Amino acid sequence: MRILPTSLFNTCxxxxxxxxxxxxxCSKDETPLPAVRENELITSVRLKFVNQANPADxxxxxxxxxxxxxxxxxxxxxxxxxxxxxxxxxxxxxxxETSSKSEDVTAEIVREANNHLFVYKPTGASLTVxxxxxxxxxxxxxxxxxxxxxAVSTGSLRVVLRHQVGTKDGTxxxxxxxxxxxxPVTIR
Amino acid sequence: xxxxxxxxxxxxxxxxxxxxxxxxxxxxxxxSCSLQLSGTVASQDNExxxxxxxxxxxxxxxxxxxxxxFFDLAGLCPGTYHVEVSYLGFAPVVRTVELTxxxxxxxxxxxxxxxxxxxxxxxxxxxxTPLAQQSVLEHKALALTRGQSLGEALKNIPGLxxxxxxxxxxxxxxxxxxxxxxxxxxxxxxxxxxxxxxEHAPEVDPFVANRVTVVKGAASVMYGADAVGxxxxxxxxxxxxxxxxxxxVESVLMSNNGLGALSATAEGAAPHxxxxxxxxxxxxxxxxxxxxxxxxxxxxxxxxxxxxxxGFAKGAFTTELYxxxxxxxxxxxxxxHIGNTTDLMAAIERTEPLIKGDFSYAIGRPYQxxxxxxxxxxxxxxxxxxxxxxxxxxxxRNDRKEYDLVRQAYENEYQLRFDLTTQAVDxxxxxxxxxGLRGKIGVNAQHQQNYYDGRYLIPFFTxxxxxxxxxxxxxxxxxxxxxxxxxxxRHMQARxxxxxxxxxxxxxxxxxxxxxxxxxxxxxxxxPAGWRxxxxxxxxxxxxxxxxxxxxxxxHSSARxxxxxxxxxxxxxxxxxxxxxxxxPRLNGELSFYHNTLDNxxxxxxxxxxxxxxxxxxxxxxxxxxxxEIYGTDASASYRLxxxxxxxxxxxxxxAYNRQSGQHLELIPADRVSGGLTLSLxxxxxxxxxxxxxxxxxxxxxxRVRADQDVAPPPxxxxxxxxxxxxxxxxxxxxMTLSLSAYNLFNTTYRDYxxxxxxxxxxxxxxxxxxxxxxxxxxxSTSPK
Numbered sequence: 001m002r003i004l005p006t007s008l009f010n011t012c013x014x015x016x017x018x019x020x021x022x023x024x025x026c027s028k029d030e031t032p033l034p035a036v037r038e039n040e041l042i043t044s045v046r047l048k049f050v051n052q053a054n055p056a057d058x059x060x061x062x063x064x065x066x067x068x069x070x071x072x073x074x075x076x077x078x079x080x081x082x083x084x085x086x087x088x089x090x091x092x093x094x095x096x097e098t099s100s101k102s103e104d105v106t107a108e109i110v111r112e113a114n115n116h117l118f119v120y121k122p123t124g125a126s127l128t129v130x131x132x133x134x135x136x137x138x139x140x141x142x143x144x145x146x147x148x149x150x151a152v153s154t155g156s157l158r159v160v161l162r163h164q165v166g167t168k169d170g171t172x173x174x175x176x177x178x179x180x181x182x183x184p185v186t187i188r
Numbered sequence: 189x190x191x192x193x194x195x196x197x198x199x200x201x202x203x204x205x206x207x208x209x210x211x212x213x214x215x216x217x218x219x220s221c222s223l224q225l226s227g228t229v230a231s232q233d234n235e236x237x238x239x240x241x242x243x244x245x246x247x248x249x250x251x252x253x254x255x256x257x258f259f260d261l262a263g264l265c266p267g268t269y270h271v272e273v274s275y276l277g278f279a280p281v282v283r284t285v286e287l288t289x290x291x292x293x294x295x296x297x298x299x300x301x302x303x304x305x306x307x308x309x310x311x312x313x314x315x316x317t318p319l320a321q322q323s324v325l326e327h328k329a330l331a332l333t334r335g336q337s338l339g340e341a342l343k344n345i346p347g348l349x350x351x352x353x354x355x356x357x358x359x360x361x362x363x364x365x366x367x368x369x370x371x372x373x374x375x376x377x378x379x380x381x382x383x384x385x386x387e388h389a390p391e392v393d394p395f396v397a398n399r400v401t402v403v404k405g406a407a408s409v410m411y412g413a414d415a416v417g418x419x420x421x422x423x424x425x426x427x428x429x430x431x432x433x434x435x436x437v438e439s440v441l442m443s444n445n446g447l448g449a450l451s452a453t454a455e456g457a458a459p460h461x462x463x464x465x466x467x468x469x470x471x472x473x474x475x476x477x478x479x480x481x482x483x484x485x486x487x488x489x490x491x492x493x494x495x496x497x498x499g500f501a502k503g504a505f506t507t508e509l510y511x512x513x514x515x516x517x518x519x520x521x522x523x524x525h526i527g528n529t530t531d532l533m534a535a536i537e538r539t540e541p542l543i544k545g546d547f548s549y550a551i552g553r554p555y556q557x558x559x560x561x562x563x564x565x566x567x568x569x570x571x572x573x574x575x576x577x578x579x580x581x582x583x584x585r586n587d588r589k590e591y592d593l594v595r596q597a598y599e600n601e602y603q604l605r606f607d608l609t610t611q612a613v614d615x616x617x618x619x620x621x622x623x624g625l626r627g628k629i630g631v632n633a634q635h636q637q638n639y640y641d642g643r644y645l646i647p648f649f650t651x652x653x654x655x656x657x658x659x660x661x662x663x664x665x666x667x668x669x670x671x672x673x674x675x676x677x678r679h680m681q682a683r684x685x686x687x688x689x690x691x692x693x694x695x696x697x698x699x700x701x702x703x704x705x706x707x708x709x710x711x712x713x714x715x716p717a718g719w720r721x722x723x724x725x726x727x728x729x730x731x732x733x734x735x736x737x738x739x740x741x742x743x744h745s746s747a748r749x750x751x752x753x754x755x756x757x758x759x760x761x762x763x764x765x766x767x768x769x770x771x772x773p774r775l776n777g778e779l780s781f782y783h784n785t786l787d788n789x790x791x792x793x794x795x796x797x798x799x800x801x802x803x804x805x806x807x808x809x810x811x812x813x814x815x816x817e818i819y820g821t822d823a824s825a826s827y828r829l830x831x832x833x834x835x836x837x838x839x840x841x842x843x844a845y846n847r848q849s850g851q852h853l854e855l856i857p858a859d860r861v862s863g864g865l866t867l868s869l870x871x872x873x874x875x876x877x878x879x880x881x882x883x884x885x886x887x888x889x890x891x892r893v894r895a896d897q898d899v900a901p902p903p904x905x906x907x908x909x910x911x912x913x914x915x916x917x918x919x920x921x922x923x924m925t926l927s928l929s930a931y932n933l934f935n936t937t938y939r940d941y942x943x944x945x946x947x948x949x950x951x952x953x954x955x956x957x958x959x960x961x962x963x964x965x966x967x968x969s970t971s972p973k
Contacts, residue, residue, distance in 0.1 A: 031639060031648070033648065033683060033684065033685060033695060034640065034641045034642065035691060036644070036685070036688070036689055036690065036691040037642055037643060041802075042802045042803075043802065044802075045802065063802070065800075065801065065802055067687065067689060067690060068689045068801070069689075069741060069742055069749060069799060069801045069806070070740060070741075070749060070751070070799055070801075070808075071687065071689070073800060074800055074801075074802070160804075163527070165593070167542065167543065173534075173542065174542050174543075176525055176526050176527035176531055176593075177526075177527025177528050177530065177531050177803055177804055178527065178803065179802055179803065180527070180528055180530065180802070180803055180804025180805075181802060181804075
């Protein structure tokens with residue numbers, strides 16, 4: 001409901017408020033906006049596949065959402081693998097690229113391997129993923145795995161990073177999710 | 189880092205300026221002490237009560253009513269007094285009288301057996317609050333809530349419920365509305381925290397209050413914008429100008445979470461009676477809360493609060509400086525920390541959480557550190573034949589830090605901080621009766637500045653508010669009429685990056701203007717035999733809050749992505765109410781109805797689409813505006829069966845619809861019905877006023893929710909049994925109040941629809957509370973000056 005001409009009223013209003021509230025409002029507020037700090041935001045996850053039979057056969061696939069939650073949808077690479085092969089799969093990079101220089105979160109995850117677990121869930125495609133590394137307590141970690149392909153097929157691979165502070169027991173159940181990304185998979 | 193604008197020196201300067209403006213002429217114009225306070229005392233059935241005692245507490249002077257129930261006290265100085273009226277077999281009544289001119293008081297007393305533990309007085313003719321539906325919590329009923337948070341303390345009042353985030357974050361709900369729609373006045377100052385957040389509990393120490401008044405329904409005319417759902421007034425006792433030092437120590441122990449609360453108040457006045465002071469300190473500490481089967485990890489809290497007041501009164505002039513601080517370290521249930529919608533669904537499917545706690549006072553991440561600091565300076569001056577002029581300046585700062593459970597959890601680093609500073613000036617004239625018309629005319633102005641640091645949730649903003657109002661009440665015999673009008677305007681400017689999550693995005697400064705004219709009318713009519721009718725209409729309004737305009741991001745623990753809308757306009761409501769109340773020797777009760785027509789009602793619409801993030805999918809929730817209606821009824825009755833036994837019952841129901849789609853609104857309290865018995869036990873040895881009461885409270889299942897309005901179906905209804913025993917013991921020459929209460933006596937496992945953590949764990953189990961209040965000190969009785 002507009003009763004008075006807004007601009008005129010505003011001037012009066014602000015003058016009154018300033019006067020009434022003393023000097024406190026006089027200093028023009030030019031406090032700079034705080035730097036964007038998305039806590040432990042992850043914008044990119046990159047997987048690297050090295051064919052154990054042919055080390056020159058290297059495949060990279062990236063899941064990338066540079067503007068973080070919301071905004072533009074993520075850009076997701078497809079994983080293209082040869083049939084009937086065994087690949088050494090590594091989570092090659094986990095990045096936070098919101099700030100001007102990209103920040104690699106991988107080292108931090110490795111440092112806290114005791115609190116983290118990567119889980120791989122292939123669907124549709126003829127693909128199995130077996131975790132090969134362990135944390136300091138002998139529980140699976142999952143930064144490295146063997147990806148074994150079968151016949152020509154298509155499907156997807158879901159990569160989940162579980163954050164399990166003090167509750168890690170080798171299963172996916174405890175903790176909360178840090179990463180939950182799904183890549184399309186083509187085996188041909 | 190960011191700097192916070194107003195400094196202490198600034199504050200002192202402001203206070204000094206105001207003092208020099210208002211204080212000095214006031215002192216010069218002292219007035220003689222020749223005022224008269226007279227009146228009549230009767231029972232609720234209009235039976236005159238001769239030989240009733242009338243006492244002015246501050247001055248400790250007494251009078252006795254004559255055969256016509258009339259009393260007369262002369263030679264009084266102007267000021268605010270508490271007048272206690274008592275009569276054998278009736279519950280004593282304390283009235284606050286602002287004595288500026290010769291005043292007549294009419295007091296109606298209620299027989300003792302009707303003054304149930306729950307003193308919920310309705311239709312009480314309080315000049316200071318609107319003629320709307322209201323309830324008051326004081327005396328014994330208030331004492332039996334000590335140690336609880338404000339929200340918990342109020343939930344036994346018909347029409348009130350709570351919205352919770354786990355066991356320790358509790359917010360009051362009035363007629364289905366809460367947060368931005370419920371204003372809290374703490375010691376006369378409009379509480380300004382980040383109240384938009386459902387997990388931001390009111391930063392108020394209920395121990396400061398000796399009375400809590402709840403106005404149910406829109407009250408924007410008297411209290412300004414945002415008063416759409418109602419008002420909660422947390423009122424400390426007026427300063428006591430009797431010379432001497434006295435006070436009170438209250439302690440509470442609770443079994444469920446090992447809560448210990450201690451509050452001490454000391455007050456006194458200088459021998460000449462011009463200066464009065466009060467100092468109050470409170471601490472509350474609790475360990476993990478316990479459901480019937482296990483502890484909820486990380487649900488403890490530590491709270492340290494204090495307040496101090498200094499008053500000066502001379503002649504027609506009174507002034508008061510008040511400061512308070514509230515500091516809490518609040519653990520948030522760790523089991524509610526989840527990553528995404530998949531985690532949420534997995535948590536809902538589990539009947540028991542994976543993470544269980546033990547009995548521990550330790551608080552880890554996630555937690556909140558919240559400070560709320562207030563300084564208030566108020567003065568009043570009596571203008572002969574005009575009225576009382578009031579001026580108040582207040583400064584408050586709300587500093588909220590949130591510590592998430594994150595991988596890079598450096599020791600003391602918060603993930604999110606809000607810093608909100610509010611300054612306000614209120615000025616009004618409480619004018620003397622002109623042709624039976626009494627009222628208030630006033631203006632107020634408010635300035636607000638908000639900063640944040642860390643993760644983006646809401647932007648920086650500066651806002652200016654100004655308002656002018658007039659409310660008048662006309663009384664003639666049994667009829668009371670009330671009318672009021674108010675105009676408010678708010679200007680707000682936000683500062684943020686165009687894309688808040690992009691460091692290189694340009695800064696923008698969108699500005700917003702809101703204004704609204706509101707009005708209220710009300711009437712009350714006193715019928716014979718203690719019946720009273722009231723009805724009225726009130727407008728309320730609310731500009732969209734900062735989160736409704738700008739929020740953008742994931743809300744953890746509910747796995748939703750919330751998105752504000754900068755084009756939202758102001759919300760307004762028309763509240764219609766009507767009811768009947770009865771007071772009498774046997775039957776006491778109230779039946780009331782309300783209907784709110786809400787235009788442009790803002791709410792968070794549950795998402796239909798998922799937002800894909802690296803953490804997986806989140807449901808997108810959008811702030812939208814619809815036309816809505818909320819209506820309902822509150823009923824309460826008590827009946828004195830014998831001299832020693834009373835029965836009581838209460839019922840509350842709320843219905844809320846989207847008027848456009850005809851569908852129910854979400855997060856509306858379920859119907860609640862309760863019944864109770866109160867036994868007055870005979871005095872025994874040193875124990876007097878022994879009262880035992882048992883209450884059974886049934887909360888129905890909220891079935892008025894569609895499947896697409898929630899991620900899980902609403903929990904089942906539940907029935908709880910609560911017991912209170914209270915007594916007054918004279919020990920060591922002091923009247924100590926002792927009570928023992930048990931909540932959820934049968935350790936029932938249940939979940940409540942209005943608890944955001946209902947997906948993860950049940951509510952707390954049995955809780956036994958022991959409360960002890962010990963007064964100390966004494967006052968030298970003085971004769972009237």
